[in-house]
Amino acid sequence: MKKSVFLGALTVAGLTAGAAAAATLDDVKARGTLNCGVTTGLVGFAAPDSNGNWDGFDVGVCRAVAAAVLGDPQAVEFVPTTGKTRFTALASGEIDMLARNTTWTFSRDVDLKFEFVGVNYYDGQGFMVPKELGVSSAKDLDGATVCIQTGTTTELNLADYFRKNSMNYEPVPIETNAEAQQQYLAGACDVYTTDASGLAATRAAFEDPSAHVLLPEIVSKEPLGPLVRHGDNEWGDVVRWTLNALIAAEELGVTSANIADMASAAGDSPEINRLLGTEGNLGEMLGLEADWAVKAISAGGNYGELFEKNIGETTPIGLARGLNAQWTDGGLLYSPPFR
Amino acid sequence: MTTLTDPPQESFRPSMLLNDTRYRSYTFQFIALIVLISIIAYLGYNLVLNLRAAGLNISYEFLGEPAGYDINQTLVEYTSRSSHLTAAIVGILNTLLVAFLACATATIFGVIAGVLRLSNNWLVRKLMAGYVEAFRNVPVLIWIIIIFTIMTAVLPAPRAFRGEDADASMILGSIAFTNRGVYVPMPIWGPGSMVVVVTFILSIVGVFAYRAYAKKLLFDTGKLLPMGWPSLAILFVPSILMFFIMGQPISLDYPELGGFNFSGGLQIGAPLIALWFALSIYTGAFIAENVRAGILAVSKGQTEAAASLGLRPRRIMNLVILPQALRVIIPPLISQYLNITKNSSLAIAVGYADITATLGGITLNQTGRAIECVLLLMLFYLLISLGISAVMNVYNNAVRLKER
Numbered sequence: 001m002k003k004s005v006f007l008g009a010l011t012v013a014g015l016t017a018g019a020a021a022a023a024t025l026d027d028v029k030a031r032g033t034l035n036c037g038v039t040t041g042l043v044g045f046a047a048p049d050s051n052g053n054w055d056g057f058d059v060g061v062c063r064a065v066a067a068a069v070l071g072d073p074q075a076v077e078f079v080p081t082t083g084k085t086r087f088t089a090l091a092s093g094e095i096d097m098l099a100r101n102t103t104w105t106f107s108r109d110v111d112l113k114f115e116f117v118g119v120n121y122y123d124g125q126g127f128m129v130p131k132e133l134g135v136s137s138a139k140d141l142d143g144a145t146v147c148i149q150t151g152t153t154t155e156l157n158l159a160d161y162f163r164k165n166s167m168n169y170e171p172v173p174i175e176t177n178a179e180a181q182q183q184y185l186a187g188a189c190d191v192y193t194t195d196a197s198g199l200a201a202t203r204a205a206f207e208d209p210s211a212h213v214l215l216p217e218i219v220s221k222e223p224l225g226p227l228v229r230h231g232d233n234e235w236g237d238v239v240r241w242t243l244n245a246l247i248a249a250e251e252l253g254v255t256s257a258n259i260a261d262m263a264s265a266a267g268d269s270p271e272i273n274r275l276l277g278t279e280g281n282l283g284e285m286l287g288l289e290a291d292w293a294v295k296a297i298s299a300g301g302n303y304g305e306l307f308e309k310n311i312g313e314t315t316p317i318g319l320a321r322g323l324n325a326q327w328t329d330g331g332l333l334y335s336p337p338f339r
Numbered sequence: 340m341t342t343l344t345d346p347p348q349e350s351f352r353p354s355m356l357l358n359d360t361r362y363r364s365y366t367f368q369f370i371a372l373i374v375l376i377s378i379i380a381y382l383g384y385n386l387v388l389n390l391r392a393a394g395l396n397i398s399y400e401f402l403g404e405p406a407g408y409d410i411n412q413t414l415v416e417y418t419s420r421s422s423h424l425t426a427a428i429v430g431i432l433n434t435l436l437v438a439f440l441a442c443a444t445a446t447i448f449g450v451i452a453g454v455l456r457l458s459n460n461w462l463v464r465k466l467m468a469g470y471v472e473a474f475r476n477v478p479v480l481i482w483i484i485i486i487f488t489i490m491t492a493v494l495p496a497p498r499a500f501r502g503e504d505a506d507a508s509m510i511l512g513s514i515a516f517t518n519r520g521v522y523v524p525m526p527i528w529g530p531g532s533m534v535v536v537v538t539f540i541l542s543i544v545g546v547f548a549y550r551a552y553a554k555k556l557l558f559d560t561g562k563l564l565p566m567g568w569p570s571l572a573i574l575f576v577p578s579i580l581m582f583f584i585m586g587q588p589i590s591l592d593y594p595e596l597g598g599f600n601f602s603g604g605l606q607i608g609a610p611l612i613a614l615w616f617a618l619s620i621y622t623g624a625f626i627a628e629n630v631r632a633g634i635l636a637v638s639k640g641q642t643e644a645a646a647s648l649g650l651r652p653r654r655i656m657n658l659v660i661l662p663q664a665l666r667v668i669i670p671p672l673i674s675q676y677l678n679i680t681k682n683s684s685l686a687i688a689v690g691y692a693d694i695t696a697t698l699g700g701i702t703l704n705q706t707g708r709a710i711e712c713v714l715l716l717m718l719f720y721l722l723i724s725l726g727i728s729a730v731m732n733v734y735n736n737a738v739r740l741k742e743r
Binding site: 083084087088091107108111112113132133141142143144145150151155156158159160162163169170171172173174175182183186187188189190230231 | 393394395407408409410411418419420488491492496498518519597598599600602609687688690692696700701703704705706707709
């Protein structure tokens with residue numbers, strides 16, 4: 001560890017990459033806070049509110065992990081990262097986990113040596129255009145100028161999509177969502193493309209959201225999920241099963257409202273009992289308290305509650321559950337059993 | 340009887356390394372060198388160790404793989420299927436382009452502002468002082484963003500040009516200023532156009548020849564030939580004649596509004612303009628101070644001597660002061676050129692695809708090869724900086740005071 005501390009000052013482009021390999025769980029416990037990488041600001045997913053408190057769907061995952069590990073959902077240090085800086089920040093140990101609508105891809109998992117612990121939002125890349133352009137399909141975008149966040153998978157999907165359909169476009173690479181929004185609204189680009197959820201969140205922040213339409217085409221698969229460094233399996237397990245606990249809680253009907261009741265004594269359902277620690281020793285296996293999942297779920301509610309509160313249909317972002325419904329409701333969310 | 344003997348030859352003792360001033364400095368330099376080498380070796384070893392621990396290696400194989408992303412301004416053939424190496428070359432050319440353009444305009448701005456700062460006119464002098472202080476005291480990144488934001492906010496979008504009574508119209512029907520860049524007509528070189536180009540180049544040579552002849556005539560006989568209109572005539576008349584003789588081989592491709600954007604013509608992208616202009620005015624302010632310093636370094640006696648010979652103020656500046664001032668101006672000018680080249684790496688702030696944005700940005704991100712990419716970037720900037728220094732030093736040697 002000493003080495004990495006010494007080199008911290010001299011970090012030149014990941015000189016210390018991988019120095020902080022093992023025992024992230026111990027580090028987090030010793031530090032008393034969780035360093036969680038999030039976006040620089042995407043309403044609904046991760047953005048500071050008027051009081052400076054981070055709030056959002058991805059933030060909910062960070063808070064759940066902090067609650068499970070440290071018992072306090074507020075014990076999170078949020079580190080805003082751009083599409084470019086996020087992986088360096090995680091690899092160098094600056095952050096313990098990254099919950100920043102990051103797409104799970106083969107090369108990120110295998111070549112960049114990260115471990116995606118699951119999917120918290122099944123997304124796909126879409127296009128947004130001003131209504132006055134009269135465009136109804138992405139196939140009509142030949143010759144358009146497209147704003148795109150650099151360093152993302154969307155950049156590659158965009159190139160592939162236009163090449164496949166023999167269309168031309170002019171890319172305008174942008175660093176952050178806020179800059180992209182400004183360029184798009186100034187008319188410096190005709191189209192803004194990113195994950196459909198991100199487009200909905202961006203549009204919700206516009207002065208007149210109804211003047212912009214999302215095109216029906218979804219041109220890629222973007223499974224977004226939290227990730228940790230490769231090689232620290234204990235820490236990976238903690239984050240993975242915290243996410244699964246949130247998903248399983250919704251499936252099993254455990255909500256922030258009834259969890260105190262359910263956790264007070266062992267009930268009829270053995271799986272709920274194991275999840276909430278009133279039976280078995282799952283918490284101990286993870287190296288956490290027996291009621292780790294209770295704390296995680298109490299932090300912001302189960303998956304469904306987090307979704308509805310931050311990005312659901314009642315919010316300005318207004319996303320339907322769609323693919324992100326429980327498998328029992330025809331969606332893709334499917335937590336492995338707690339046993 | 341006295342005998343002269345050599346002073347006793349002191350044999351070398353190890354303690355002299357510290358006690359003897361002749362050797363002491365070498366000792367400390369040697370120790371410092373050893374410390375430096377061990378620190379670098381330690382860092383390198385740590386890097387290798389950490390990379391191995393993370394299961395990573397150093398490899399440049401990714402340069403041959405398809406880049407997968409598109410670039411908005413490419414001086415050479417490039418598609419998203421081209422390799423990362425091609426993307427890097429596109430970036431290098433874009434860096435060189437903006438650096439060259441900015442060096443040229445910054446020099447012009449700098450010389451004009453530097454000379455005018457010494458003007459006898461109070462208003463002009465103060466205006467130039469204001470320019471210098473305003474621009475060199477605000478970081479260049481801020482200027483780049485300000486200029487780009489003004490361009491995108493003030494200039495109309497291409498769609499404003501559409502319709503019968505459009506909000507915006509093209510200047511002279513051929514130049515469109517939009518918030519995505521300036522569209523100008525592009526020459527199309529038809530067969531036989533090379534003859535016209537060659538004629539034009541010969542005309543340029545001809546102008547210099549005429550000027551050299553006129554100067555010689557002036558020095559030999561004192562006869563003053565007119566300079567202005569014959570130069571212009573030599574420059575343009577033969578080319579225009581040849582243009583019509585060859586049957587107008589060069590035509591213009593006008594930009595036209597089609598679909599979302601203007602098509603045809605030549606697009607000078609808004610990012611390039613913003614970056615170019617910002618680098619020029621920012622560095623121009625520094626160059627202005629260099630020029631002022633150079634002029635003030637020339638003794639006042641030179642001006643007075645030239646004036647007493649009857650030279651007009653403009654000639655005094657061009658023939659007496661500036662040639663001597665160049666000696667003082669050139670060395671700091673070299674470092675300003677290097678600054679422009681290095682500052683051009685801020686390009687990504689406005690989405691200009693320079694080498695830092697392609698190799699050091701998107702490629703680095705998509706491949707995750709941070710160390711390899713940054714090493715390549717360092718090598719490139721080192722080479723280009725040394726190259727500029729070498730060229731400018733040759734020029735410096737040409738203008739410096741000749742000692743005979």
